Amino acid sequence: MVGKRILAIASGGGHFVQLLRLRPGFAGHSVHFASVHPDMASEVIGQPYYSFRDVSRADWWRVPLTLFDLIIILMRVRPQVIVTTGALPPLIALALVKPFGVRTLWVDSIANSETLSGSGRLARRIAGTTITQWPQLAEPGVDHWGSVL
Amino acid sequence: MTAMDTRAGNAPDVFVSVGSMMPFERLVHAMDAFAQAHPDLDVLIQIGRGRTEPAHARWLRLMPPAAYKAHVVGSRLFVAHAGMGSIISAIEAGKPLLMLPRRQALGEHNTEHQMATAVHVGCRPGLYVAHDETDLVVRAAMLLADSGTAPAPISYFAAAELTARIKAFIDA
Numbered sequence: 630m631v632g633k634r635i636l637a638i639a640s641g642g643g644h645f646v647q648l649l650r651l652r653p654g655f656a657g658h659s660v661h662f663a664s665v666h667p668d669m670a671s672e673v674i675g676q677p678y679y680s681f682r683d684v685s686r687a688d689w690w691r692v693p694l695t696l697f698d699l700i701i702i703l704m705r706v707r708p709q710v711i712v713t714t715g716a717l718p719p720l721i722a723l724a725l726v727k728p729f730g731v732r733t734l735w736v737d738s739i740a741n742s743e744t745l746s747g748s749g750r751l752a753r754r755i756a757g758t759t760i761t762q763w764p765q766l767a768e769p770g771v772d773h774w775g776s777v778l
Numbered sequence: 779m780t781a782m783d784t785r786a787g788n789a790p791d792v793f794v795s796v797g798s799m800m801p802f803e804r805l806v807h808a809m810d811a812f813a814q815a816h817p818d819l820d821v822l823i824q825i826g827r828g829r830t831e832p833a834h835a836r837w838l839r840l841m842p843p844a845a846y847k848a849h850v851v852g853s854r855l856f857v858a859h860a861g862m863g864s865i866i867s868a869i870e871a872g873k874p875l876l877m878l879p880r881r882q883a884l885g886e887h888n889t890e891h892q893m894a895t896a897v898h899v900g901c902r903p904g905l906y907v908a909h910d911e912t913d914l915v916v917r918a919a920m921l922l923a924d925s926g927t928a929p930a931p932i933s934y935f936a937a938a939e940l941t942a943r944i945k946a947f948i949d950a
Contacts, residue, residue, distance in 0.1 A: 642799045643862030650936040654944030740862045742898040775940030
């Protein structure tokens with residue numbers, strides 16, 4: 630496939646469901662998906678899918694496992710662009726690629742309608758571009774481009 | 779006590795999901811009690827990593843995406859936490875959703891964002907918010923008697939304005 634190598638990555642549950650709804654935005658490129666449940670491969674048949682071990686602030690001691698999985702995925706995909714809908718593991722991936730000139734887009738989850746997510750607040754400094762799905766949360770450095778619904 | 783259900787087969791009358799990421803004991807307890815009070819109804823609960831194994835409802839921990847979608851479509855009533863995966867699944871299926879928001883104050887999530895979701899997303903047609911467990915079982919019975927408005931079916935993709943800008947970002 631022609632085009633750029635895109636890594637579309639998200640945690641489980643609603644994060645990945647939102648990422649799937651962004652697929653028309655990836656048209657014409659070579660898209661590699663990554664999330665936490667191996668089962669989700671069935672949602673992106675015909676495109677490469679990788680799973681990684683999840684971590685959140687509540688179980689932060691699992692970070693080394695997630696870090697290991699993410700490094701393997703990044704070395705295999707060698708993405709030129711990363712798009713994510715959160716949460717903590719993709720933020721780690723964005724931090725890992727920051728020195729390498731990878732273009733990165735953080736789409737804050739639609740579940741955060743009154744404040745940016747904790748990861749989203751950090752993403753403002755780590756991601757190349759950070760956007761919110763709620764117009765009332767737009768601020769300097771955080772644009773609103775629309776929502777997944 | 780019922781055994782963990784391994785049949786992915788028939789859609790239940792009432793399909794309940796706590797999502798895939800964290801346990802939600804309050805929802806499981808309430809809907810197991812609902813199953814006890816309505817022995818004529820087939821209630822299936824996806825309990826995730828929860829500690830409580832339902833005694834009256836059928837249950838399983840996590841099912842593959844295809845089975846999950848089939849249960850959302852095939853059940854008479856879908857009940858879930860106020861998580862975006864559940865909400866988007868219901869809207870994509872054009873299925874009414876009754877949701878009980880997780881409370882940070884009760885240790886059910888990291889923040890109170892599901893209360894915000896209940897206000898800002900729960901106002902869409904076809905979505906119903908329960909304030910607590912008592913309200914939940916009353917609304918469940920009411921929605922089974924009259925399933926109310928279904929969400930307007932939407933496409934499986936985000937608004938074109940958003941995906942067009944994402945495409946422009948990638949292409950640049």
